[in-house]
Amino acid sequence: MNGVLISSERRVGVIGQPFDPLGQLLEDQIGRERDLFLPLVTPVGHGDPVDEIVLLSQDEALAHFADLASAEVPCTVMLRRNDGTQDPETWAANLRVLRHCLAEHDTGHVTLMAVTEEAAKDVSELLALRVLACLDLVSISAQQTRFPINRQHKETTFFLDQGEDTRDARRMETQALSWSKLRRLAQITPEDEQDQDMVDLATYANGFATESVLPSTPQKLRLLAVVPNGVGLGHITRMMALASALKEQRDVEVLFWCFSRAAEILQAAGHPIVLRQTAMHLQAHPPDWRAFETHEFALLVQSFKPDVVSYDGANIDRFVFDALRMPGCGKTGFLWVRRGMLRPDSDPLFMENEQFCDLILEPGDLAVAVDKGPTRTRSAHTRGFCQSYESEPVSLAVGMPSYTREEAKAHMGLGAGKYCLVSLGGAYGDWDALESALVAQAQKHKIGLIWAQSPLAAPPRTQGTLVRRLFPLSRYLAGIDGVVTATGYNSFHELMLTYDKPVLFAPTNHIRMDDQVARASYAADQGWASVVQADAPEGLEQKIDAFMQQVQTGESFANRPKPRLNTAALDQQIARVLTPFQRDSQPEDAR
């Protein structure tokens, strides 16, 4: 074996509050780097074979004592000092009852531990039993930012250094982040000295910080992208585009946790996916579904060990953040890809999720000048440690190989003549009038209509229309003489950035979607495209007539802007997210 011991992954059952800081710190204990942490309900009879069980408090030990005593694997009971929510005598009585229980049973497989040396001494004296201090944690870089914490307060305010002269006052729910992450971002300072347990935890978490800077090793970036079941294909294509952009800068392995009905697009592009079902799809009881999803996502995080978890969308289900606070899941950055241009009347509450994030990446929008949504006009109350970065527009189409006109027409099975693509997206909006007008005007101008079938859209209702499945659309655009489309971020930027022929925007006006009307109107004002609105039918025929005229004459729009995504700058932002986790080290004596 050449003297090299290769440790295998151990399965460690954890019993206790799911977001207990001590449970979150387990993954940072030296020697547990390869452990897999499984939340257990009881020490026996859970069905999951484990190599070790950790009970996070004396309450858990007493609650399950009969099972604990009969467990057949080593068990560690963490004895916690008083958290101030009970009087000292009640706390001590609880420990003494546990001592009596231990004395009356064969518990040679049970090890007692306390959070710190001092706590171990204190509890050991009280119980007259051997109590060990918890294992050392891996070293981290010392942090200047102080994060005050008080168990009685749901939120805390702290000051985050933003460059040399700037300090930001930030707020955050005290339990928003795993402590294995929090200790890498700030020095945790307990506010209530009566809460001895919190003092112990903070002492433990802060106690292995060092000023020494260790060289970070270049590594492959593992990205776990969560894709919601949103409207349209924007979430999927944007994440594919970002992954593709990052691959220009470094080795990237992407895994998709995908709720979207359009998952096949990811599969077709060769991406590994974990296909999921929403509670609505399963018609499941939401708390049950969330608990299950949290558990499953946490298992994936522990086995895939992503450097960054990303989410593209506005409303992030709580299971993502819950999982990232489970034992073994804390050492990962969180990237929120959140486009702007929300409708001005959108509820800004979703922005409070900023506190869970390390970086908000706002993909640039060509129509940003008319963005009146909450991401532009409001600030989140709880921002935590989150940083923001607005990139250039992100589109999968940019830089993608495409067919020549002849190839494209051949692939689409089109003959000679002019063809206009109609792509109205995810079936939101009443397009009957538009559809009729399009058909009439196309016939009038002798232009063929192709209906772009979307995995999310219902089949067209007009008989005789050509239906083609075109993904990615940009590959086929050379063979198309004009496009009628909804104005989602993806379609809008794909066409504006890569297409120079006539475009007619038909913005969707759905409450869940972005402000497509503003985006389309802005493009029209800039002379980049035409626009028709479902709720303004007057002049519809004339507008389509004019558009078809443009298609027929082959009008070109060279004035459309062409900004390119700065992938190096994007990679720098990702690198900043990774920084806290790249300087882990073990103390000299432990290495």
Next chain:
Amino acid sequence: MDQGRLLDDFAQVRRQVTTLCFHNRFSAAQMLLVGSGQSPRDVPGLWEHIARSAAQAGHDPIAHEVRKHIWAAGGAHERLTLDEAAFFFKQGDIQNTIFVLEGYFGEMPAHPDALELLTRAYLAEARGQQAGTRLRTSHEAALRLTDGITPQTAQHAMAAVDLLRYSGEIDKAMTLNDLAMTQFADDVRFLMRRAMMHEQKGRFEAAADVWRSVSATSERYHTEALVRLHSLYQRLERYDDAEPVAARLFGSELAIEQRIALALQIGQRGLMLAMVRAIASSRHASEALSFAQGKAIGNSLLDHGELGLLAWLRRRRMPLGDRVKRVLDQCAFGAPDGLEMPESFDAASALRSPDALLPLQDFAELTPKPPGWPGQRKDPGRILLVNASLKAGGAERQFVALAKALLDTGIEPESLDVALFSLQADRAMDAFLPDLQALGITIYDLSAQPVANPTLPPNVARVLDALPYALRQDVVPLWHLLSRLQPDVVHGWQDRSAAACAVAGVLLETKRLVLSMRNMSPQTRRDGQLVALRGLMASVAQLGHVTLTANSSAGQKDYDTWLGLAPDVVEPLNNIVDLDRFAQTKAAYVARRKDKAISVGGVFRLALNKRPLLWVQTVATLRDRLDVPLRPVLFGDGPMLEQVRSEAARLGMADLRIETGETDPTRIYSQMDTLLLMSRVEGVPNVLLEAQACGLPVAACDVGGVSQALQRRGAAGALLLPDDVTAEAAADQVAKWLPKARAAKVDPRVGFIRTRYSADAVMARLLKTYCGVET
């Protein structure tokens, strides 16, 4: 038709009925009789045969149907009636059980089976009406059904004992139980009842002895005995004994509902949360619970105000009883006018009653009052004073003094009522009842108060049903009484009554609520149950018509801090000392001062906080320091009585006299020449005030409101000892101080009490509060 043919036919029918019954075809047998024209009046024997056979085969509904026909045909007799009553009883139809039995056998059946069933029915009826409240049986039925009986079965005896003890007739129940113990010597359940009655009587040591015996001898009731034993050890402050018992229980295969109940009982909420979390985290665990287990867990949690956890468990589909489900529905989780639906277990565990129901007036959907309501009055109007009991305690004596002082101000007895949560003589809750009765005011015992219509308005039920058990027990009868009396002022005395008055008074929009706490907040004295009422008290303290008082400046400050109120929101309301009552005692003391011997007295409960052993040690040491004879005397009782006796014996104080039953203050102070207190926790001790009113020199440790209670100027001044004083140091200081203090004039002591603690001094301010005038 000839007679022989008829007989043949009948014989054939009888044979067929018998055969059908043999084959369990009871309905067919009944149809045959009906079809053949054989009515119950004609052939009652055949009908009864079907009924009996059906009953024996377990077909109770058919048997019942057949008996109904016999009954309707006038064929009722003893056996049939008993069968029918037993059927109703089995079905849980208690009203019909009682109706059938009393209809046939009368209210006091001579038939032993009927008497037994009727007794059990009355007990079952009381249990059915319990609905989350204390079990109370009909006093009249208990006396009627147990008078002179000799039960033939253990079941009858137990029902009779329970009927008596839950009606408050504990002594009679004890006597009956003792007889049953002789009659059914092997049945441990009578031993258990004896223990329970010891508990009801407050004889905790005796009860503990019995439960210990049960736990050692009965396999079946071992766990229950341990649970009871643990509870008793806690009450007796025998924590060293309680903890091993708890360990045996938690280390055993105790059912989950019992473990949760035990964790709640011993105040280990974290432990309870660990167990409930385990249930809630596993669908398998929550759905595997039986209905009975789910119901028991639900009731335990509801009784401890854990509304959020219950809502969470319900979402996890844990089986819950109807009462819990009703309360959760009333709370309307997730609805605009209801409680917020918790989104996590932690959020659920933070949603507890009564805090989750605050402000009460909003949760009860009361119409907001205009600014300035209810304005000022020239006189207080009708006043209701409320206290927990009239047991022999300082606060209770003050309560009586308050009532007397109010009458002395000119308030008519008709305008002053008193309500007590319990006046049970068996439990010595009525020690001051004669004093109160002598005042000629109406006294309501809320534990025995008949309620004409127990139905609560929906908005009131919404609040009351969701309260923790202890508070609910107090508020429900109080609400009914307030609703009936409609007093203008409700004055709650001590924390428990204050909380109940706060809830009932707010819900009934009583014009003035005066909530008199005592000298230490529940936080300071570590009363876990009352600590949970912090939010409630802080909430009502914000209301303009509510006044909070405490009886010492230390108490005011302590309550202000505990409730998070601005300084002095809690107003002073000093104790009242009736100087006239002590005039003769004072004169006797002055005359006695010539005696050489000194009687050193102590008046306190023999419990840890009063440091009785330090008192004994101090007096023993003092004896060596003084060259005059010392006569030590203690007035009090408590869990440390035996320890005090042992310590006195160890120190050679065989002459220490301990009086455990004396409550008359004049008799107490007439037996001492100086009063010594060594407590580590105190408020404003009445005994110090009363002793000074008698002119006695007093010495006490500087804790709580003690310094406020002492006249400390000049030679007549009291001695204030350090709170952490040793017996040696205390004896030294007392030896130096006592001779001079004894020789000093008594008037400064009496004058001090008159100025600050006389009824005149205290009442002037209180009446203003009652009238809504700024004080």
